[in-house]
Amino acid sequence: MTLPSLTVSLADAGSGKTYTIQQRLGDLVCDGLVASEQIVAVTFTETAAAELRERISTKLLGMGRAEDALRLDQTYIFTIHGFGLRLLTELAFEAGSSPQPRLLNEDEKNALIHLALARTDKAVRSYLISLRSVTSMTTTRVEVQKTYSAMTCCTS
Numbered sequence: 835m836t837l838p839s840l841t842v843s844l845a846d847a848g849s850g851k852t853y854t855i856q857q858r859l860g861d862l863v864c865d866g867l868v869a870s871e872q873i874v875a876v877t878f879t880e881t882a883a884a885e886l887r888e889r890i891s892t893k894l895l896g897m898g899r900a901e902d903a904l905r906l907d908q909t910y911i912f913t914i915h916g917f918g919l920r921l922l923t924e925l926a927f928e929a930g931s932s933p934q935p936r937l938l939n940e941d942e943k944n945a946l947i948h949l950a951l952a953r954t955d956k957a958v959r960s961y962l963i964s965l966r967s968v969t970s971m972t973t974t975r976v977e978v979q980k981t982y983s984a985m986t987c988c989t990s
Contacts, residue, residue, distance in 0.1 A: 852886055860893035863902050870894065871908035876917050887911045 845851050855875060862868040873890070877883045887906055894903040910917055919935065926933035938946065 852882065852889060856886060856889040856893055859890050860897070863890075863894060864897050864899060869905070870899075870902035871905040873906070873909040873911060874917075875909070875911045876914050877911070878913065880913055880916070883911050883913055883916065 859868070859873055859875065863870045863873075870890075875883075875886055877886060887909070890911075891903040891906050894900075894906075910920065912920060922929075922931070922935045923933055926935075
């Protein structure tokens with residue numbers, strides 16, 4: 835089976851993203867290109883994820899695909915946080931972590947942020963130094979061009 839290409843739908847609210855995704859996924863399932871339990875769709879809100887799941891289910895039921903509609907509970911239709919949580923839970927043993935992830939408290943969160951910033955501080959400093967070098971070269975080039983233009987103007 836050849837998997838369909840990745841589709842990314844970026845648009846404003848009310849533009850028909852959910853409808854388009856529902857139609858596309860329903861058609862892929864009905865055409866036998868994707869098993870309903872293999873759908874992956876990431877939305878912005880819990881409400882949108884639930885709505886998308888419901889709409890796909892309604893489409894599948896309307897096309898006589900009751901078994902596919904029932905298997906939608908096995909899909910990955912979530913918010914980005916829900917998607918990450920499901921992956922962390924399902925792949926916990928392979929990753930050597932707890933199958934019951936938890937939210938960090940404020941102190942733990944701040945400690946991890948501080949650690950990440952400390953690790954990136956050196957990279958940021960290097961980037962800023964290189965940026966200053968490029969800016970300095972550009973400024974010098976502009977100054978040379980201005981000087982040359984002024985000299986050309988005066989000698990004509």
